[in-house]
Amino acid sequence: MRTRLQNWTLLLSSAALLVFPSASSAQLTTSDIQTRIGAESHVGNITGHAKDAALPYRRYCVGCHGPLGDGNGENAPWMQPPMYQQPRDFQLGIFKCRSTPTGTLPTDQDLFDAITRGFDRSNMPQWNTLSKQERADLVAWVKHFSPRWANEKPGTPITIPPEPEVTAERIKAGRDVFARVQCWKCHGVQGMANGPSASTLADDLGRPIAPFNFTDGSRPKCGDTDQDIYRIFMTGLDGTPMPSFADNIKPEEAWDLVFYLRTFMAQKSKEKEMAKQLALKPVDPNAPVGQQ
Amino acid sequence: MHGLSVSHLRKAFDSATSTFSLALVVATVVLACSPSANALPAFARKYGLRCSACHESWPMLNYFGQKFKDNGYQLMNDRDAPIWQNPGYWPVVFRITPIWHRVSVGKVQVDTYTGGALDGGQAIQRISSSGFDLSGLDFHTGGTLEKNISFYLLPSSDPTGAFHFEQVFVRFDNIGHSPWFNFKLGRFELDNLLSEKRILTLTGNGGIYQTYHFIPVGDGNIFGQIGDNQLGIEYLGHSVDDRTRISASLVSSSDGNVNLSTTANAYTAFIAGSQAFDLGRAGVQRIGFYAMAGEASTYYLTSGGGVPIPGSGIANKGFSREGFVGQFYFGPHVGLTVVTQHGSDNVWFGQGYGNAEATDGNGGTTCTSPIPNGCPPNNVPGTTLPAGSQAPSWNGVTFEGHYIYSPQLIFIGRYEAERMSQQANGDVCGGVACPSNLGNISTYTIGFRYNPFMTSRAGLAWHNEYNWLHQDGTGPSLNGLFTNINTSEILMGLDFDF
Numbered sequence: 207m208r209t210r211l212q213n214w215t216l217l218l219s220s221a222a223l224l225v226f227p228s229a230s231s232a233q234l235t236t237s238d239i240q241t242r243i244g245a246e247s248h249v250g251n252i253t254g255h256a257k258d259a260a261l262p263y264r265r266y267c268v269g270c271h272g273p274l275g276d277g278n279g280e281n282a283p284w285m286q287p288p289m290y291q292q293p294r295d296f297q298l299g300i301f302k303c304r305s306t307p308t309g310t311l312p313t314d315q316d317l318f319d320a321i322t323r324g325f326d327r328s329n330m331p332q333w334n335t336l337s338k339q340e341r342a343d344l345v346a347w348v349k350h351f352s353p354r355w356a357n358e359k360p361g362t363p364i365t366i367p368p369e370p371e372v373t374a375e376r377i378k379a380g381r382d383v384f385a386r387v388q389c390w391k392c393h394g395v396q397g398m399a400n401g402p403s404a405s406t407l408a409d410d411l412g413r414p415i416a417p418f419n420f421t422d423g424s425r426p427k428c429g430d431t432d433q434d435i436y437r438i439f440m441t442g443l444d445g446t447p448m449p450s451f452a453d454n455i456k457p458e459e460a461w462d463l464v465f466y467l468r469t470f471m472a473q474k475s476k477e478k479e480m481a482k483q484l485a486l487k488p489v490d491p492n493a494p495v496g497q498q
Numbered sequence: 499m500h501g502l503s504v505s506h507l508r509k510a511f512d513s514a515t516s517t518f519s520l521a522l523v524v525a526t527v528v529l530a531c532s533p534s535a536n537a538l539p540a541f542a543r544k545y546g547l548r549c550s551a552c553h554e555s556w557p558m559l560n561y562f563g564q565k566f567k568d569n570g571y572q573l574m575n576d577r578d579a580p581i582w583q584n585p586g587y588w589p590v591v592f593r594i595t596p597i598w599h600r601v602s603v604g605k606v607q608v609d610t611y612t613g614g615a616l617d618g619g620q621a622i623q624r625i626s627s628s629g630f631d632l633s634g635l636d637f638h639t640g641g642t643l644e645k646n647i648s649f650y651l652l653p654s655s656d657p658t659g660a661f662h663f664e665q666v667f668v669r670f671d672n673i674g675h676s677p678w679f680n681f682k683l684g685r686f687e688l689d690n691l692l693s694e695k696r697i698l699t700l701t702g703n704g705g706i707y708q709t710y711h712f713i714p715v716g717d718g719n720i721f722g723q724i725g726d727n728q729l730g731i732e733y734l735g736h737s738v739d740d741r742t743r744i745s746a747s748l749v750s751s752s753d754g755n756v757n758l759s760t761t762a763n764a765y766t767a768f769i770a771g772s773q774a775f776d777l778g779r780a781g782v783q784r785i786g787f788y789a790m791a792g793e794a795s796t797y798y799l800t801s802g803g804g805v806p807i808p809g810s811g812i813a814n815k816g817f818s819r820e821g822f823v824g825q826f827y828f829g830p831h832v833g834l835t836v837v838t839q840h841g842s843d844n845v846w847f848g849q850g851y852g853n854a855e856a857t858d859g860n861g862g863t864t865c866t867s868p869i870p871n872g873c874p875p876n877n878v879p880g881t882t883l884p885a886g887s888q889a890p891s892w893n894g895v896t897f898e899g900h901y902i903y904s905p906q907l908i909f910i911g912r913y914e915a916e917r918m919s920q921q922a923n924g925d926v927c928g929g930v931a932c933p934s935n936l937g938n939i940s941t942y943t944i945g946f947r948y949n950p951f952m953t954s955r956a957g958l959a960w961h962n963e964y965n966w967l968h969q970d971g972t973g974p975s976l977n978g979l980f981t982n983i984n985t986s987e988i989l990m991g992l993d994f995d996f
Contacts, residue, residue: 269548281546
């Protein structure tokens with residue numbers, strides 16, 4: 207028979223559990239992930255700590271990326287390609303937007319920039335209202351999901367040579383590069399994401415994925431400066447069919463390609479004006495190689 | 499008939515304790531087993547974000563939510579336009595709060611009886627009322643009509659189901675692709691950094707910010723209540739990251755009443771600005787200011803022997819409210835918001851002129867009797883101010899602190915003080931100088947909100963709150979002396995939206 211003391215103990219402990227629910231909740235991460243809770247990030251002179259990011263991750267990120275960082279948050283089932291992109295699976299340690307060569311881990315700054323910039327054409331918003339410290343902590347938190355960070359160092363950021371002056375010749379040369387490396391196969395001859403391979407594309411997990419449409423006014427995923435676009439050619443978007451062309455095109459050719467791609471974009475640009483004056487025609491996939 | 503022995507009482511008590519304990523355990527298990535981590539679900543459903551992404555605790559916005567609002571309910575990605583939504587998506591949310599509350603009013607003048615009949619006497623006593631109750635019902639609907647064009651519509655009812663339009667506006671955002679050019683037109687809340695429409699407390703006195711509604715005793719100016727939704731147009735500009743915000747509004751001096759019934763041809767301007775600073779581990783801190791300056795009628799033309807003609811107000815007099823605001827964080831768990839105010843009304847308002855229409859703030863009762871029978875005074879030609887009249891002025895401050903245990907549990911504490919610095923005198927105190935503290939308010943509110951689950955589909959908060967309010971000199975009195983009055987309310991409810 208229970209004593210009154212037992213009743214009160216039960217009553218008080220139940221009330222405590224109601225008031226402090228998290229104390230009774232299961233951990234959000236598996237024990238394996240938990241072992242990496244000491245992960246850090248270094249962004250500028252800020253050091254981020256994974257252990258300090260549990261609250262902001264739970265507040266801002268967990269709905270999509272899930273408690274285990276595997277991209278299986280409660281909203282993931284409603285983000286079906288091709289209209290939406292599935293949330294990133296942090297456990298894989300594979301990231302599209304990097305300053306580092308393909309196959310390597312991104313730098314902490316890359317992850318920080320991704321959180322700050324967000325991704326157009328996805329549900330990932332710009333988190334630039336968070337403090338830099340919170341964002342740096344979240345970078346460390348993202349890293350703690352994947353064992354890759356424990357075993358590998360991030361790649362060395364690629365070197366981007368100074369941007370040359372835009373000229374008509376460079377835009378025409380960019381068109382030649384566009385034809386030669388067959389960008390049109392996915393992105394279409396006018397950059398409208400309607401190339402012959404567009405409908406067949408899938409990411410590394412076998413999920414359908416659409417190529418970037420340069421003409422609809424969207425911001426390129428990894429940033430919209432010329433340097434950002436250049437970087438995409440040379441690093442590729444890991445986990446997607448967009449490869450790195452670092453071995454196929456020279457730096458000056460990459461700049462030419464940047465200028466040519468600007469002619470597709472909805473935003474006003476010098477390149478667009480020049481292309482109009484040049485009456486530049488789209489590449490012809492049916493023409494002999496070298497005459498496209 | 500047999501009496502209850504001590505052992506019977508003890509057994510009954512033990513049994514009740516056991517049953518209550520069991521109920522708590524069951525509730526705990528249910529709550530603990532609910533999916534962990536809650537917004538205007540219409541927006542949350544659209545973007546797939548949890549409530550906590552935009553709300554410190556629903557409905558109070560955090561910085562990300564404020565930016566979302568400042569961008570016209572857009573995340574500024576290419577999925578903002580409604581064309582991207584499933585055709586079945588309908589951005590409607592309803593919110594209502596079933597509650598239990600106990601209200602205690604310290605001093606109420608009541609009739610006295612002798613021998614079962616009114617004896618003509620009066621007494622002062624405390625009245626406490628408790629019971630189950632309902633809040634009003636809100637239908638929130640808002641979103642984008644097209645990229646950078648958005649709307650908000652909030653039909654709202656009182657607990658009996660009488661509806662009015664609490665908020666209605668259309669916004670045009672990012673004009674010229676600049677976040678510095680945004681406009682809205684309609685009925686909206688002024689750009690208050692500490693938003694009363696997103697207040698975390700629900701009691702009668704604690705559910706508003708006294709600083710936003712303070713009116714000196716006897717004052718007839720209802721038009722300076724910055725907490726009320728107003729009819730007008732607003733310009734808003736902000737930096738891309740929303741660290742810098744400025745706004746300017748021009749509103750009718752009608753306290754948001756429709757049909758130009760209260761005051762027509764009089765306008766009020768409101769400006770606000772703030773700057774946020776990133777202070778590392780402490781978090782993002784924001785400081786700012788606001789100022790309101792306007793004028794409102796004190797003389798309503800009349801017909802039919804003195805009945806005021808709606809919308810005929812003239813003889814405008816001025817008023818102003820201004821203050822500083824600060825939103826401070828001390829790490830991820832602790833926040834403090836401070837609002838100060840200095841208010842002043844024209845001397846005519848101080849003597850009760852101004853609100854000749856006597857509306858209830860939402861287009862309700864209107865004075866239809868000849869002034870002054872049952873109506874506030876009217877500044878008809880030839881009216882003179884009572885001797886000793888002066889322009890009332892006051893200072894107020896609000897401190898609201900939060901302890902955010904987790905996105906699902908927040909503790910709230912608030913203290914507000916309103917202090918008269920110059921009394922209106924004149925007729926307000928029967929021709930003698932008013933006590934310097936007449937009308938002063940001190941109030942505190944404490945409470946917590948616990949969201950047992952948090953998803954991007956719906957929200958539910960178990961809400962508990964206590965409010966205590968003290969006002970000097972406004973209690974009833976049997977001997978004509980000013981008396982102080984205390985009121986308190988304790989409230990528990992389930993605040994849900996879907």
